[in-house]
Amino acid sequence: MKILMVSMNSIHFRRWTAQLKDSGHEVHWFDATDGDPIPQLDWVPQHQGWRYKGGNFKGRTFIKKQLPAVHKLFEKDMAAAFHKVLKKVQPDVVHSFVMYKCSVPIFPVMQKYPKIKWIYSSWGSDLFHFKELPEHLADLQRVLPHIDYLFTDNMRDHHIAQHLGFKGAFLGAYPGGGGFRITDFQKFIKPFNKRKSILIKGYQGRSGRALNVLASLEHIPEILEPYDIVLFGADDEVVNYVESNDFLRKHIQIASTKKAMVSHEKVLQLMGEALLYVGNSASDGMPNTLLEAIVMGAFPIQSNPGNVSREVIEDGVNGLLINDPEDETHIAALIKLALQGREMCEKAFRINMELRARFDYDTIRKEVLNCYSQIENEI
Structure with a gap:
């Protein structure tokens, strides 16, 4: 089967697509953001260089920052570029990842080719958040009835998609980046009694609520003294908050920022050393970092927007659920409960x-490839 992937370059996309290597399928990639080639997917024909009239010319970045309206004049239409690639590749199926960058823009083209099957992968807040915004809700209701197959990273989003008009076949809920090579990372897993760090995801922005977690720490300073507190993936405002606070600046190690990310392997290593992992957001699908915490043995304290985290955490048994991501006293109480409840952890x-x-990677890969085989049999 010939598959044309439509996605931005992300670690989740790279890991998902890697599952198809040596599967017998011919895989192509249309880069929705027209970035750099992906060396890890050198076996996949990568369709890029479409975005700018005259190519990626010198001075373009300056114009984009200073004169965004002028910059738009140099951009080509994504739908037209995708249409050109579609006609060249002639796929049996198109697989688009996330709705707004990769599915809505190609909708006019896909309408012209109803015989080409369309798979859509929903990640994170793709449906949960954007259905609340009227202009985006209209897009969801327009596109979803034309999707033939759906992957999600949680069960909640299947029900949302159905409510918004999806009538196709649900292929299952799988981690956005596929499974984890557990045996490869076993070397990073410390025994429980050797763990003494608290690992915090530093995302803020639209949905992240790391600042509420940091504020919660100031409620329980005496309990935190024996522990190392590590922050990763920190946004600028999170870094500034830490640096402007005497207590936090003294007690927190910033392992990585959004501008200086560490490798996925390093994140797993941090998870494998952590006693607790705290992830907090106001909107999400199944957080990949929550799954990483489970896989690497860090006790997860995780927000639960739309009840997705509850799909893998039984509250008070194999983790704790943050019921209000804005409530720093609630978060402080959960961290205190975990640190004082060593037996529970x-x-x-x-x-x-x-x-x-x-x-496990091999388990997930086998199930995912069975889904693609199911599609191939139905074409």
């Missing part, structure tokens, strides 16, 4: 070491 460690088999 140790039991959760054993439970999650069993649960992680559910997210």
Whole structure:
């Protein structure tokens, strides 16, 4: 089967697509943001260089920052570029990842080719957040009835898609980047009694609520003294908050920022050393970092927008759920409960070491390839 992927370059897309290597399928990639080639996917024909009239010319970045309206004049239409690639590749199926950057823009083209099957992968807040915005809701209701197959990263979003008009076949809920090579990262997993760090995801922006977690720490300073507190993926405002606060600046190590990210392997290593992992957001699908915490043995304290985190966490058993991501006293109470409840955390460690088999790379890959085979049989 010939598959044309439509996606931006992201670690989740790279990991998902890697599952198709040596599968017998011919895979192509239309780069929705027209960035750099992906060396890890050198076996995939990569269709790029479409975005700018005259190519990616010198001074373009300056014009984009200073004169965005002028910059628009140099951009080509994504739908037209995709249409050109579609006619060249002649795929059996198009697989688009996320709605607004990769699915809505190609909708006019896909309408012209109803015989080409269309798969859509929903990630994160793709449906949960944008359905609340009237202009985006209209797009969802316009596009979803034309999708033939759906992957999600959680069960909630299947029901949302159905409510918004999806009538196709649901292929299942899988981690956005596929499974985890657990045996490869076993070397990073410290025994429970050797763990003494608290790992915090530093996302803020539209949905992240790291600032509320940092504020919560100031409520329980005496409890935190024996522990190393590590922040990763920190946004600028999160870094500034830490640096402007005497207590936080003294106690927090910033392992990485949004501008200076570390490798996925390094994040897993941090997870494998952590006693607790705290992830907090106002909107999300199944957080990949939550799954990483489970796989690597860090006790997860995770927000639960739309009840997705509840799909893998039984509150008070193998983790704790943040019911209000804005409530710093609530978050402080959960961190305190975990640090003072070592027996609960140790039991959760054993439970999650069993649960992680559910997210094993080979297991997930086999199920995902079966889904593509199902589609091939129906074409």
